[in-house]
Amino acid sequence: MRTQQHSKDSYDVVVVGGGAAGLSAALILGRSRRSVLVVDAGEPRNAPAAHMHGYPSRDGMAPGAFLAEVRREIAAYGVELVRGRVTAAEPDGADAFDVTLADGGLVHARRLVVATGLVDELPDLPGVAERWGNDVIHCPYCHGWEVRDQAIGVLYSQASGSHQALLFSQLSHDVTLFLDGADEDDLPDADWQLLAAAGVSVVSGKLDGLVVTDDALSGVRLADGREFARSVFVVPPRMTPRDSLLTALGARTKDTPAGPFTDVDPTGLTSVPGVWAVGNATGPAEQVVNAASAGYRAGATLNAELLHADLARAAERRKEGVFSPEGERAVARARTARAGSVGA
Ligand SMILES: Cc1cc2nc3c(=O)[nH]c(=O)nc-3n(C[C@H](O)[C@H](O)[C@H](O)COP(=O)(O)OP(=O)(O)OC[C@H]3O[C@@H](n4cnc5c(N)ncnc54)[C@H](O)[C@@H]3O)c2cc1C
Missing domain, CATH: 3.50.50.60 (FAD/NAD(P)-binding domain)
Structure with missing residues (x-):
């Protein structure tokens, strides 16, 4: 092997x-x-x-x-x-x-x-790399079912916008999008409407890191000291x-x-x-x-x-005559002889 x-x-x-x-x-x-x-x-x-x-x-x-x-x-x-x-x-x-x-x-x-x-280059946030693939995840189709109904945090990025938060709202009624210092105005009005319709909370403010208790994610901490209880965190690598x-x-x-x-x-x-x-x-x-x-x-x-x-x-080799006419005739004669011997 x-x-x-x-x-x-x-x-x-x-x-x-x-x-x-x-x-x-x-x-x-x-x-x-x-x-x-x-x-x-x-x-x-x-x-x-x-x-x-x-x-x-x-x-x-x-x-x-x-x-x-x-x-x-x-x-x-x-x-x-x-x-x-x-x-x-x-x-x-x-x-x-x-x-x-x-x-x-x-x-x-x-x-x-x-x-x-x-x-996958992970966001530079304390705790993310350590818990990657466990309770820090990226893909609703890979891990979504397993975290259904849990308290899910989603890290905002300009590239992914509200998309991941909306997808995870299909799996849990308790989803929070963390803007991590991004301006609220970065989110278009249409996104705010969709997030509201999906029941997703939005938290502004810069993040400080993840909180881990007994080898499991227990929360997300903001730079201003506030903590939000979360057992799953979704990041955009x-x-x-x-x-x-x-x-x-x-x-x-x-x-x-x-x-x-x-x-x-x-x-x-x-x-x-x-x-x-x-x-x-x-x-x-x-x-x-x-x-x-x-x-x-x-x-x-x-x-x-x-x-x-x-x-x-x-x-091409045949065309170039690598197979000589004599050789081709010999092959044909052998074939004929074989065919003849079957009928004999
Ligand atoms: C945490 C996590 C969980 C996931 N869960 C799922 C899931 O549940 N379901 C799902 O469908 N997808 C899942 N995915 C996505 C999945 O990992 C990819 O779809 C899959 O690995 C892609 O396969 P691949 O063969 O293209 O690449 P890889 O699986 O990454 O394989 C590439 C291989 O090439 C080798 N390699 C690289 N460079 C060289 C080199 N120069 N010489 C020799 N070897 C080299 C690497 O070492 C590696 O072994 C998950 C991804 C992550 C990050």
Whole structure:
């Protein structure tokens, strides 16, 4: 399964990143009898969470157990997986890539799948980092059901506005939006109306930090000393793609509300021929099931692209006469003899 060393120097495909997206691509490529190496640094985004939700048939499973299961599945198809970090990927000048690992190793790959995920930068508020993925959360679909009916605080940001508070009001009647020093006038009138209709309270004033009691969030403290009892706090992380390999290869980016992300077509193909990108590396909203789906599509498309590239090359060789007329006749004679022997 997870080995320290790869067995070859050259693969059809190197998959960079062994989260849901990368492993899903590897699974479909392995099942297509491609030689595949997955290089994974082992820092999946949802590692701080105890449970993964919203993946049909795997709802509530531990994220680590889910990945371990997929690793077992890809190993059955001969896919190799090493713990390591890819530091560079460069075109080799002949329709393939040289891939450098942090340990100095060099691997050759005909095609690349970059599935490196993203980094969540948390707001710089005391207590947030310590409780991230536990009672400090970001996503109503990942953790919302689990915190239903609780006292939920939501941290305002200009980017998310009132959106998260409104979504969480679907899950609890006790939701408070903390403006954290933002001007009340920053919120458009329409937002105030929606917040009022949803029954969301709004608290102005700068925040000082979270209050934790017996290893559980118990409140939110303002700089003026006031405390509000809350057992859940929703924050908007700044999401930055781990895309240094892609930008170094010259992949085009697109603007999203969360900033620039690598631009891919519906199959995950980037603007760089031979390089696919999938999962959170390509967008902030790629949940586990979407990441796995993107990996599947990329794996299948890439397999077909390699097949046709090889067949086109073979057809070209025939045209160039690499197969001599004598050789072709010999093959035909052998075929005729075989056909004749069946009927004899
Ligand atoms: C706290 C939290 C809870 C979440 N809960 C849920 C949930 O319940 N349900 C849900 O659907 N989604 C959830 N998500 C979102 C989920 O984490 C992502 O959808 C998912 O991880 C995306 O998969 P991925 O394969 O794109 O990236 P990741 O899972 O982040 O995997 C990327 C992998 O690439 C590796 N890597 C990065 N750079 C390199 C490199 N240069 N070389 C080698 N390897 C590299 C990383 O170490 C990592 O292992 C949650 C997110 C957070 C933050």
